[in-house]
Amino acid sequence: MSLKIASRARIVVVALVATFLGASGSVAYAALDDRSASPSQAPVSVAAVGKPYIKTELLFGTAKPNGGAPVTDKEFRSFVDTFVTPRFPAGLTVENAYGQYRDSHGKIERERSYKVTLLYPTAEARRNNGKIQQIRAAYDKRFQQESVARIDDSERVDF
Secondary structure (H helix, E strand, O other), X not given: OHHHHHHHHHHHHHHHHHHHHHHHHHHHXXXXXXXXXXXXXXXXXXXXXXXXXXXXXXXXXXXXXXXXXXXXXXXXXXXXXXHHOOOOOOOOEEEEEEEEXXXXXXXXXXXXXXXXXXXXXXXXXXXXXXXHHHHHHHHXXXXXXXXXXXXXXXXXXXX
């Protein structure tokens, strides 16, 4: 008798598993099935526009340590004109920003800041890396900053 029950139990389990797998397969295929598209339409491939570039964003804080007066617009523009533009004469973008970070003493600093965006061909990345590091170090030294944040990303750019 226990052999019959065990056999029936196996049949029930197998039937349940088959039902579950069959139902989930149908749901999965139904989710992937796009009946709104015409069968004669193949997926459209969009050609990438532009050429490969690197986008570097630099985040410059304006608060000075020990409560010193923050970097002014005039001081920042002078820095851009004398230090950034000569290294990237093809162009750049400067945006006003506001940010916060945890300083080396664990204090959260909130400050007005600037974001400078540089775009340059991927082939020039190695050469421009040194220029970007010079800009960051010069700003840190000139305005007593802990750091200038740097964000690099690959982009496709068309002018």
